[in-house]
Amino acid sequence: MLSLISYLRTAIPTYAMPVALLIVIGLFGALAPVFLTPANFTAIIYQMSITGIMAVCMTFVIMTGGIDLSVGPVLATSGLVVFFLLHIAHFPLFPAVVLGILTGAVTGAISGLVIALFSLPAMIVTLGMLSIVRGSALLAGGPDLHLVREQPGFEFIGNGFLFGIPFAIWIFVAVSLLLIFIQKRTTFGLQVAAVGDNERAAYLSGRRVKLVKMMTYVICGMGAALAGIIQSSQVHTAAATYGEFGTELDVIAAVVLGGASLLGGKGSVARTILGVLFLAVLNNGFNILNVPIDYQLIIKGGIIVIALSLTEWANSKVA
Amino acid sequence: MSNKKERAEQEGRRDFLKGVVLGSAALGSGLVTPGLVIGESGKAMAAQDERVKMAFVQIQPHTVSSAWSVGLEEVLSTQQTIDYQQLDGQNKVEVQVSLMDTLINEGAKVIFLQPIDSVALGPSIKKARRRGIAVITLNIDASEEHAAHVEMNHYYGAMDIAKEMGKRMGGKGKVAILNAPPGIIIRDQRTNGFVDGMKKYYPDIQIAADQVADWSRKKAQDVLSNILTAQPDITGVYGVNDSMALGGVDVCKQKGILDKMVIFGNDGETAALESIERGELTGTQFTDVYQQGRFAAAAASVFVSGGVTAKEFKQQGKLLMPYVIATSETVGSIQPAQRW
Numbered sequence: 001m002l003s004l005i006s007y008l009r010t011a012i013p014t015y016a017m018p019v020a021l022l023i024v025i026g027l028f029g030a031l032a033p034v035f036l037t038p039a040n041f042t043a044i045i046y047q048m049s050i051t052g053i054m055a056v057c058m059t060f061v062i063m064t065g066g067i068d069l070s071v072g073p074v075l076a077t078s079g080l081v082v083f084f085l086l087h088i089a090h091f092p093l094f095p096a097v098v099l100g101i102l103t104g105a106v107t108g109a110i111s112g113l114v115i116a117l118f119s120l121p122a123m124i125v126t127l128g129m130l131s132i133v134r135g136s137a138l139l140a141g142g143p144d145l146h147l148v149r150e151q152p153g154f155e156f157i158g159n160g161f162l163f164g165i166p167f168a169i170w171i172f173v174a175v176s177l178l179l180i181f182i183q184k185r186t187t188f189g190l191q192v193a194a195v196g197d198n199e200r201a202a203y204l205s206g207r208r209v210k211l212v213k214m215m216t217y218v219i220c221g222m223g224a225a226l227a228g229i230i231q232s233s234q235v236h237t238a239a240a241t242y243g244e245f246g247t248e249l250d251v252i253a254a255v256v257l258g259g260a261s262l263l264g265g266k267g268s269v270a271r272t273i274l275g276v277l278f279l280a281v282l283n284n285g286f287n288i289l290n291v292p293i294d295y296q297l298i299i300k301g302g303i304i305v306i307a308l309s310l311t312e313w314a315n316s317k318v319a
Numbered sequence: 320m321s322n323k324k325e326r327a328e329q330e331g332r333r334d335f336l337k338g339v340v341l342g343s344a345a346l347g348s349g350l351v352t353p354g355l356v357i358g359e360s361g362k363a364m365a366a367q368d369e370r371v372k373m374a375f376v377q378i379q380p381h382t383v384s385s386a387w388s389v390g391l392e393e394v395l396s397t398q399q400t401i402d403y404q405q406l407d408g409q410n411k412v413e414v415q416v417s418l419m420d421t422l423i424n425e426g427a428k429v430i431f432l433q434p435i436d437s438v439a440l441g442p443s444i445k446k447a448r449r450r451g452i453a454v455i456t457l458n459i460d461a462s463e464e465h466a467a468h469v470e471m472n473h474y475y476g477a478m479d480i481a482k483e484m485g486k487r488m489g490g491k492g493k494v495a496i497l498n499a500p501p502g503i504i505i506r507d508q509r510t511n512g513f514v515d516g517m518k519k520y521y522p523d524i525q526i527a528a529d530q531v532a533d534w535s536r537k538k539a540q541d542v543l544s545n546i547l548t549a550q551p552d553i554t555g556v557y558g559v560n561d562s563m564a565l566g567g568v569d570v571c572k573q574k575g576i577l578d579k580m581v582i583f584g585n586d587g588e589t590a591a592l593e594s595i596e597r598g599e600l601t602g603t604q605f606t607d608v609y610q611q612g613r614f615a616a617a618a619a620s621v622f623v624s625g626g627v628t629a630k631e632f633k634q635q636g637k638l639l640m641p642y643v644i645a646t647s648e649t650v651g652s653i654q655p656a657q658r659w
Contacts (some may be wrong), residue, residue: 032549034548034549035548037548039548040545040548043544043545043548047541047544047545050537138380142380142385143380143381143382143384143385144382144385145382145588145589145590147590147593159569159573231537234537234540234569235536235537235540235565235566235569236569237536237590240380241379241380241381244410244533244535245410283541283545284541284545286530287528287530287541287542287545287546287549288545288546288548288549289549290527290528290529290530290546290549292529293498293500293501293530293531294501296531
């Protein structure tokens with residue numbers, strides 16, 4: 001009996017999410033066979049690409065024991081920046097997009113710098129940043145919707161197809177692969193895990209802890225900015241009010257569902273993708289089955305709580 | 320001799336200090352109560368041109384609330400005696416409650432309110448009424464009785480949308496509703512009006528799906544795409560606001576089925592009107608929200624100048640805004656100055 005429990009404890013963190021995903025896919029497939037079509041799977045990946053990019057980029061932040069609550073306003077701001085650069089400053093597409101992403105990098109760098117230098121709680125600093133960025137975006141763009149007109153290149157980012165697959169999916173795949181590579185094959189990836197696991201030990205062993213922490217926020221900011229550009233392209237508008245309250249919670253939920261610990265140390269980009277996929281599959285299935293919103297909220301909340309409880313139980317030490 | 324001189328100097332200093340103290344007191348009273356002037360008898364009396372404070376507490380920055388504020392300010396600024404300000408509730412009930420408290424304590428005469436939560440703002444509204452402050456809600460009614468409510472005609476407008484939509488669908492077919500999250504009264508009014516309208520005018524049309532898309536164009540794209548995967552025979556889409564309806568347009572364009580679809584929104588924002596003019600969105604309920612702000616401001620100005628306080632209302636007043644069901648045939652009648 002004890003050996004079964006300890007086997008489950010070792011197996012759950014590795015297999016719980018893929019198994020749960022397969023069960024949910026099987027259930028939805030049985031209830032609505034159309035769910036299992038390749039076109040629907042493509043739609044699911046397309047629909048998760050924005051949250052997915054933000055989630056894979058936030059994984060490093062959470063692995064260091066931090067959090068970034070400012071992703072929503074950063075998403076809105078980058079869309080606005082690109083809109084202004086294209087429509088008002090008449091920049092070509094490529095530099096406009098690069099500068100839009102840099103906006104996110106700068107925001108992330110400021111948050112990261114303050115958190116790392118002054119050892120302040122990430123939640124408080126990024127909450128403040130959320131307010132500052134939203135306020136700045138509103139100052140620049142007002143509450144109005146800014147229609148993106150006659151920008152075929154920009155439209156292509158969110159709505160175009162490459163080899164029959166939406167371009168947004170290609171971007172998501174590219175960002176994910178890059179981050180998986182960084183995590184698995186670079187010293188930075190190792191340092192992120194080391195800082196999250198034991199910051200003092202990492203510092204005493206000569207790691208540049210502050211720089212590593214700051215860089216995780218830069219990556220997170222860039223991810224949110226890229227997501228904002230894709231979203232603006234998909235909805236043909238930019239607005240300071242996009243990335244409304246709740247955006248950051250969806251992203252954090254996906255990362256945590258992927259097995260990352262909010263206390264730091266644990267996490268994986270690849271598993272975060274599973275977390276995002278899990279939430280996207282649920283949303284897609286609920287829409288296909290036309291499940292009323294009250295049931296959706298109960299089921300989704302229940303699944304998240306069960307999944308997290310199981311993972312925590314499995315990760316806790318055997319008494 | 321020297322004693323006399325010292326005494327005279329001391330008296331001089333004392334007179335000077337007395338003058339400073341009295342002068343400061345006089346100045347201070349003027350600073351503390353600038354609206355009061357000293358009369359001939361030395362008593363304070365109210366200034367003839369007393370300023371009146373009014374404020375609009377919005378949910379959060381948005382195109383609709385900002386257009387209301389433009390309309391409000393336009394009328395209130397002409398009255399010459401009204402100080403108006405727009406305040407942001409930051410999409411948080413507690414912020415709106417705190418703003419209400421501040422305005423009540425500051426002695427505002429009228430508060431225009433777009434409540435986040437129809438019930439949670441009740442105690443603040445009650446407190447305002449006890450102090451005689453008129454609360455005028457915009458679009459979202461509150462459960463607590465107050466001076467007046469000025470709203471877009473959600474229920475009857477949605478009924479008219481159903482009527483127009485059913486006509487264009489030939490009286491049969493399936494419709495998907497892209498809905499708002501629960502918890503806000505206009506969601507129910509706009510949904511119930513639409514559903515009741517369909518039952519009344521075109522009972523053969525089936526509401527085949529009703530899914531939440533969070534007022535968002537992006538979310539609406541995802542939700543409608545999923546719905547159409549399961550039910551490709553849906554030919555009608557009703558977005559409870561224009562953003563969601565435009566998300567529906569995006570999906571149908573991408574799937575190449577836009578010409579077979581009848582898509583209606585609600586609100587009448589500029590992007591929706593332009594989409595109708597391009598022949599994409601079928602229609603929307605247009606309300607001149609600048610005018611809505613002006614109407615609310617007009618009511619407030621009359622209350623205040625007529626000396627009517629909130630305590631004197633027998634029951635809550637209500638004003639439903641006129642509207643146009645904007646379609647390709649009617650959208651041209653909406654003037655550029657009315658668009659928001």
